[in-house]
Amino acid sequence: MRPRFELLEPALIDRVVDEALSLLASPGVKVEEPEAIRLLVGAGASADGARVSIPEPMVRRALDTVPHAFDLYDRSGRPSVRYGSGAVHFDPGSSGVSVLDPETLETRASMADDLARITRVADTLPAYDAVSTAVVCHDVPTEIGDLYRLFVCLANSDKPIVTGAFTPRGSGAMLDLLALDAGGRAALADRPRAVFDVCPSPPLTWSEFACRNIMDLGRAGVPAEMVSMPLAGVAAPVTLIGSIVQHAAECLAGIVLHQQAAPGAPIVWGGAPAIVDMRTGATPMGAIETAMIDGGYAAVGHSLGLPTHAYMGATDSKVIDAQAGLEAGLTAVVGALAGVDLISGPGMLDFLLAQSPEKLVIDAEAIGMAQRLLRGIATPTATLATESFEAAGAEGRFLELPETRRLFRSEQFLPSRIIDRSSRRAWLDAGGLDAFGRARLRVEELMATHPLPVVDAAVAASMVACVREVGAPFGLGDALPGVPEGFGRS
Amino acid sequence: MSEELFAQMRQAVIDGDSAASAALAEQALADNVPPLDAIEKGFVPGLTLVGEQFGAGDLFLPDMMLAARAMQKAIAILEPEMKRQSTQRHVVGRVVLGTVKGDIHEIGKNLVGMMLATSGFEVHDLGVDVAPERFVSAAHEHNADIVGVSALLTTTMAGQRTVVEQIEAAGLRPKCRVVVGGAPASSTWASEIGADGYSEDAIGAVALIRGLVGA
Numbered sequence: 001m002r003p004r005f006e007l008l009e010p011a012l013i014d015r016v017v018d019e020a021l022s023l024l025a026s027p028g029v030k031v032e033e034p035e036a037i038r039l040l041v042g043a044g045a046s047a048d049g050a051r052v053s054i055p056e057p058m059v060r061r062a063l064d065t066v067p068h069a070f071d072l073y074d075r076s077g078r079p080s081v082r083y084g085s086g087a088v089h090f091d092p093g094s095s096g097v098s099v100l101d102p103e104t105l106e107t108r109a110s111m112a113d114d115l116a117r118i119t120r121v122a123d124t125l126p127a128y129d130a131v132s133t134a135v136v137c138h139d140v141p142t143e144i145g146d147l148y149r150l151f152v153c154l155a156n157s158d159k160p161i162v163t164g165a166f167t168p169r170g171s172g173a174m175l176d177l178l179a180l181d182a183g184g185r186a187a188l189a190d191r192p193r194a195v196f197d198v199c200p201s202p203p204l205t206w207s208e209f210a211c212r213n214i215m216d217l218g219r220a221g222v223p224a225e226m227v228s229m230p231l232a233g234v235a236a237p238v239t240l241i242g243s244i245v246q247h248a249a250e251c252l253a254g255i256v257l258h259q260q261a262a263p264g265a266p267i268v269w270g271g272a273p274a275i276v277d278m279r280t281g282a283t284p285m286g287a288i289e290t291a292m293i294d295g296g297y298a299a300v301g302h303s304l305g306l307p308t309h310a311y312m313g314a315t316d317s318k319v320i321d322a323q324a325g326l327e328a329g330l331t332a333v334v335g336a337l338a339g340v341d342l343i344s345g346p347g348m349l350d351f352l353l354a355q356s357p358e359k360l361v362i363d364a365e366a367i368g369m370a371q372r373l374l375r376g377i378a379t380p381t382a383t384l385a386t387e388s389f390e391a392a393g394a395e396g397r398f399l400e401l402p403e404t405r406r407l408f409r410s411e412q413f414l415p416s417r418i419i420d421r422s423s424r425r426a427w428l429d430a431g432g433l434d435a436f437g438r439a440r441l442r443v444e445e446l447m448a449t450h451p452l453p454v455v456d457a458a459v460a461a462s463m464v465a466c467v468r469e470v471g472a473p474f475g476l477g478d479a480l481p482g483v484p485e486g487f488g489r490s
Numbered sequence: 491m492s493e494e495l496f497a498q499m500r501q502a503v504i505d506g507d508s509a510a511s512a513a514l515a516e517q518a519l520a521d522n523v524p525p526l527d528a529i530e531k532g533f534v535p536g537l538t539l540v541g542e543q544f545g546a547g548d549l550f551l552p553d554m555m556l557a558a559r560a561m562q563k564a565i566a567i568l569e570p571e572m573k574r575q576s577t578q579r580h581v582v583g584r585v586v587l588g589t590v591k592g593d594i595h596e597i598g599k600n601l602v603g604m605m606l607a608t609s610g611f612e613v614h615d616l617g618v619d620v621a622p623e624r625f626v627s628a629a630h631e632h633n634a635d636i637v638g639v640s641a642l643l644t645t646t647m648a649g650q651r652t653v654v655e656q657i658e659a660a661g662l663r664p665k666c667r668v669v670v671g672g673a674p675a676s677s678t679w680a681s682e683i684g685a686d687g688y689s690e691d692a693i694g695a696v697a698l699i700r701g702l703v704g705a
Binding site: 280 | 550691
């Protein structure tokens with residue numbers, strides 16, 4: 001039996017949806033894009049300037065056409081992230097602006113090589129079902145930053161990619177690049193490799209860019225993932241439940257617009273909400289209340305039959321310490337129990353500003369444990385214990401039983417050496433390292449053994465040409481940082 | 491008589507009670523208490539106390555916000571009479587604030603604005619998605635000592651450089667300093683674009699700006 005975890009009673013979920021629907025009717029949503037307003041008004045909404053009032057029947061119609069499940073595929077065509085299947089998946093948190101230097105414990109601006117390293121670590125660890133455009137590449141022209149990050153991920157991993165565009169122009173070129181990788185636009189729509197994050201602005205606003213983006217993605221048949229971020233007490237009601245209502249209203253508005261532009265296109269009920277620390281104004285991603293808002297809105301999404309996403313498994317600590325471990329681990333477990341389809345956030349420190357491959361390998365262990373918890377306590381034997389006692393005899397020779405050998409691998413999650421279970425003497429002999437020290441070694445090991453993806457030479461060359469063509473006017477040079485030597489180049 | 495009124499004013503601000511602070515401001519006018527005294531001996535000490543306790547971690551942002559509101563409400567009532575009497579509050583410095591063009595994030599900027607206002611600065615908040623020319627014209631109009639430019643996105647932070655350049659080009663420097671803030675900014679970035687300072691949080695921003703204006 002899968003462990004159950006109920007943050008909101010069904011009656012409370014109904015109240016959340018009712019209040020979200022009434023917010024959409026009045027005061028409505030601020031929509032800052034003319035075509036989006038026209039589309040909504042044409043379908044029955046009323047607009048007073050940018051303030052759009054969406055009646056409930058429009059929302060219900062959109063919920064009728066939105067898919068309840070869809071998959072992201074890896075390069076070999078295998079469905080790896082199965083939204084709506086009940087499985088919980090994890091990927092590294094996105095869009096950090098710096099990385100933690102494991103030598104100095106300082107952060108520095110992230111570069112394309114850092115993204116390549118994070119991507120290869122996530123590619124090789126089974127805990128991660130997808131990679132992500134985890135950091136901004138400061139050594140690449142800003143104008144093509146979004147396209148280039150995607151390119152680095154495609155060149156360093158076979159896994160699905162969680163990404164996002166910075167500008168409307170960016171999303172067009174990114175779709176071109178993905179189509180080259182997939183073998184055409186139709187193949188891409190058929191077996192999407194990437195999901196694009198799209199962010200409404202709290203409270204209750206869809207910006208010009210977010211509207212443009214969500215409509216374009218829908219029409220291209222590429223999955224969109226809404227990242228709604230109520231900030232409780234500052235850009236949302238202070239109560240957790242009030243923030244959950246705001247999340248629902250922002251996402252329902254997004255679904256209406258998206259389904260109006262492209263009925264049946266895939267979209268995810270996601271977010272990155274947070275409480276606000278009332279001493280500093282910071283938005284802690286490692287707070288338990290932040291995780292409770294995530295779990296709460298995921299329950300609302302499930303009740304509507306929608307695929308879900310959340311930002312969990314991150315920490316606000318600046319280094320990889322006890323706070324980092326406990327915040328990332330606790331929130332990953334809450335997210336897993338809440339049944340969130342895709343959880344972004346591992347690897348992240350410092351309010352999602354910094355990424356760290358070392359944290360990523362530690363978080364992989366927390367994910368392994370969370371996934372084990374989800375599998376629950378199984379009953380793989382005919383009797384629960386009686387037959388085992390009969391077989392083990394009076395001396396209790398359980399270790400010698402065939403069933404022990406057969407079952408221990410499914411009964412136990414087998415951690416890597418990140419989790420220390422050696423004797424004190426053996427631990428000292430191995431250098432007496434703490435988890436961070438062990439993580440540094442593990443990152444080096446993984447980097448040394450990670451096989452680079454094998455991409456057809458012509459396809460790789462076409463991807464290189466695409467990025468060069470878009471990048472040249474903005475000063476992208478001959479060097480392609482973060483892209484393996486030989487990828488698409490002779 | 492006035493002492494008791496001042497104590498009530500101080501308490502109204504500490505309690506964040508705008509209705510009470512407004513009523514006390516009206517009462518000061520009715521009793522012919524000089525409005526400048528009402529502000530500086532009544533309301534300001536309350537706000538100073540709240541600010542100190544906030545700095546010490548004993549009070550929180552909502553306490554600060556409501557205290558500032560209560561104070562603003564009282565000042566709005568007292569201002570016309572101050573003007574009539576040609577008296578003026580002592581202003582530590584004049585600050586123009588805004589979020590750069592293309593960026594609509596304002597939480598951090600609003601916190602900075604509130605904390606500066608409660609520290610005795612005259613704050614002119616231009617809002618979000620502010621074009622560089624508007625920073626320049628507002629700095630001119632308000633005779634600003636400081637222009638504060640916020641950006642949350644790596645894609646919009648380049649706009650901070652443009653503001654620095656245009657303030658420079660308009661000949662407002664060195665009297666007018668430009669400071670930057672926001673998640674992607676850093677002190678390295680601030681010196682790269684020729685800004686006069688950077689802070690990573692609102693409390694640091696107040697200290698930075700006080701230092702720049704020599705307060």
